[in-house]
Amino acid sequence: xxxxxxxxxxxxxxxxxxxxxxxxxxxxxxxxxxxxxxxxxxxxxxxxxxxxxxxxxxxxxxxxxxxxxxxxxxxxxxxxxxxxxxxxxxxxxxxxxxxxxxxxxxxxxxxxxxxxxxxxxxxxxxxxxxxxxxxxxxxxxxxxxxxxxxxxxxxxxxxxxxxxxxxxxxxxxxxxxxxxxxxxxxxxxxxxxxxxxxxxxxxxxxxxxxxxxxxx
Ligand SMILES: [Zn+2]
Numbered sequence: 001x002x003x004x005x006x007x008x009x010x011x012x013x014x015x016x017x018x019x020x021x022x023x024x025x026x027x028x029x030x031x032x033x034x035x036x037x038x039x040x041x042x043x044x045x046x047x048x049x050x051x052x053x054x055x056x057x058x059x060x061x062x063x064x065x066x067x068x069x070x071x072x073x074x075x076x077x078x079x080x081x082x083x084x085x086x087x088x089x090x091x092x093x094x095x096x097x098x099x100x101x102x103x104x105x106x107x108x109x110x111x112x113x114x115x116x117x118x119x120x121x122x123x124x125x126x127x128x129x130x131x132x133x134x135x136x137x138x139x140x141x142x143x144x145x146x147x148x149x150x151x152x153x154x155x156x157x158x159x160x161x162x163x164x165x166x167x168x169x170x171x172x173x174x175x176x177x178x179x180x181x182x183x184x185x186x187x188x189x190x191x192x193x194x195x196x197x198x199x200x201x202x203x204x205x206x207x208x209x210x211x212x213x214x215x216x
Contacts, residue, residue: 088114089124119157152185161198
């Protein structure tokens, strides 16, 4: 039986690396797949992992239709055995419905990789639909750590190192001179308290000693 599998975790947990590895393993066993992505950091139509691996991919925009694409390939004699979907959090709910139909009616395996929730801890639309429809949801085990050493589970958006909780769901890079937007993975407790590494350093570092210990 074909499966719809959702591999998920916070940012920087190696999702793209695993997506490319899975594609490589499947292809060396003689299976033919297609790799899709959406709004990868490296640009349109490419999957890039933090370890430096890259692979061309088909960009999924709002009007893309997985069902029509796969049917088009199959009816022109192309072979498709499986589908790898990176950055699946950016897909629409409709895209995920199309993928489920491909699994059920065409018996193709679909392996989706994506971040579960945004910087406000709310599920991304694509991830929500994947949780609702997937045969299996797998949490990636090698996640990043919070600055405190606990398991990093929640994505924080920061501007100049300080956490922000408002703004649109998808922002990468600079925004109108308001400082550099970055992301930092925290444990839930520190996400709740908005305690980023920068803020922790500023508030938790001890006062300098009132005397010079060298000459004491
Ligand atoms: Zn923490």
